[in-house]
Amino acid sequence: MFSSVTPFKNQHYDELKKSCIKDKKLFEDPDFPANNASLYFRKPPPGRVQWKRPGEISDSPHLFVEGISSHDLNQGIVGNCWFVAACSCLALKQNLWTRVIPDWKEQEWDSNHPEGYAGIFHFQFWIFGEWVDVVVDDRLPTINGELIYCHSKENNEFWSALLEKAYAKLSGCYESLEGGNTGDAVVDFSGAVAEAIDLEEGAFHTDEKKQDELFADLLKVYDRGGIISCSIRAQPHEIEAKMTNGLVKGHAYSVTAVKKVRLGHGLLAYFKNETIPMIRMRNPWGKTEWKGAWSDTSEEWTKVGDTERGNLGITVADDGEFWMAFSDWCKFFTDADVCRLINTSVISIHKTWNEVVHFGSWTKNADPLLNRCGGCANHKPTFLQNPQYLFDVTKEVDQVLISLQQKDMKIHRRHGQGENLTVGFSIYKVELNRKYRLHDIVTQACVGSSTYINARTVFMRVDLPLGRYVILPTTFRPLTLGEYMLRLFTDLDSGCRELTEDKPKVHCWSSFVGYPIVASHVYVHAAEGLENQDKTGGADPYVIIYCEGKSVKSPIKKDTLEPEFAISGIFYRRKPRKPITVQIWNSNAIKDQFMGQVMLTGLVEDTREPQVMKLRKQGSQMADEMPGRISLKIVTVTQLTDL
DSSP: OOOOEEEGGGOOHHHHHHHHHHHTOOOOOTTSOSSHHHHOSSOOOSSOOEEEOHHHHOSSOBSOSSSOOGGGEEOOSSSOHHHHHHHHHHHTOHHHHHHHSTTHHHHSOOTTOGGGOOSEEEEEEEETTEEEEEEEESOEEEETTEEOSSEESSTTBOHHHHHHHHHHHHHSSGGGGSSOOHHHHHHHHHOOEEEEEETTTTTTTTOHHHHHHHHHHHHHHHHTTOEEEEEOOOOGGGTTOBOTTSOBTTOEEEEEEEEEEEOBSHHHHHHHOOEEEEEEEEOTTSOOOOOSTTSTTOGGGGGBOHHHHHHHTOOOSOSSEEEEEHHHHHHHOOEEEEEEOOOOOSSOSSOOOEEEEEEEEEOOOSSGGGOSOOOSTTOHHHHTTSOOEEEEEEEEEEEEEEEEEEOOOGGGGGGTOOOOOOEEEEEEEEOTTOOSOOSOOTTOEEEEEOOOBSSSEEEEEEEEEEEEEEEEEEESSTTOOEEEEEEEEESSOOOOEEOOOSSOOOOTTHHHHOOOOEEEEEEEEEEEOOOOOSTTSOOOEEEEEEETTEEEEOOOOOSOSSOOOOEEEEEEESOTTSOEEEEEEEOOSSOOEEEEEEEEOOOOOOOSOTTTOOEEEEEEEEOOSOSSOOEEEEEEEEESSOO
């Protein structure tokens, strides 16, 4: 996560405030004026709007009244429950809201020093990989003297209304906040990584094992400061329709707690140690709650002792906050946004991730081969024209987190645009020595592909074995232009970098040593039938592929007589008639033992039709007579241009 801050529209809060105090005037923001253009582009508010400063709404305005709380917020007339739900989550995380609302003590109204009030505030958001400082004046839209958008339950508390105004400024106007994704707002508040979970498609309600695993994951996310929200999918005519159980369709809820609630009373509860997984949520309306099991007044709470109920803060009030059994949550909710605060700290008691961030664009070029907007894998002729990023997994198996985020489009809604592109990515396992862009995926294995969706962020977790991989971030259709940010998280440094070159460069000495004529792909699939090589009755074999002074070495297979190798290398050959050598060795602490080799000629006819002719030579070949009986299955693919 980046720490530097960029002033939005080059407006510097400190300079503007000092200037206003010096001139004894209140700030009026020229970049977000108090007029209709800042309110809407299509649908005007239902009444005559007057812009008022907090002092004109309340006699004693404050940024916070008795601190900051998830109960402070209530949604206004614009349909941005997703944003209000994210604010409710934000209020629970002091380490986050103090970053979003910087200098909050200094920004608070000070009745002892009214001369310090200049009608100016600022907030910070994590926008597309950088923290952005947004300045606003405190003129807020009202109808009949009351705030019409997000507001606090206390009429003299204004942090939520001012925060919403700053976010509306980023998006062009208040109406641009109509409809959105809670996870996107949480990312903008924190720089977190958002994962969308389809609870319905995952069938978590009917699969108890998957449900337990999901709860354990959400509990870990919550305990480590992450933010979770949820919603119930709805048809257009069902948006914000109230169900008989009290839940609202097409409406975003903030998750305010994930707990294992202890059942029983007194000491018996601790000795019996019986718990039930539960989740607490808040409706941004500040009212309308779940009516089923574990709702505020349900009889299920008699199973819980007074001490545990006190720890949970159970209140019997229609304040929009309620508990549910996790099984019911999985049954009735269809979608969840899980925002993880990825720990990249060098010193930490929790797991630390290695993060790599790349910014790129899907671009079009007059030369089609230089396009970087080839569309998804359905479009085979152009797919490999997309940007390509290479990374290494250096553990036996590593969990890799990949986040592809496109630029926020809400600011374009007033122009009839503003819809997200449909994006996704594919992951291919490639040769251990690959350094150049892919031009053919016949020899590559696709090990993962995200869903393609018109969401701002596409996320995937995948366990990958040791090896080298290439990610291709793409739009769904070719020739769709846009910008993206790719974030990759691994346990160990992955060395992730973009592949920009198509083939080896020609140097001044190339005329003496020779130009590469062909590119050969060698894939060693398996070895079997080794004789006992050590005291344990096994061997520790590995494979090396040699070609024109270059080599690729496989990982060592520990203590086995039937190793399964899956090693491949790509070689740019100046003398294709010279053989490629594949050797098997047995690892030894003192001196490795040579076990045998295969010589491959890999000859090809000369042709001037690039990427057309391919020769495949495959089958089993016996190694030279050496200690140990070895059988190799080898595939070679040779062609005139890069693979």
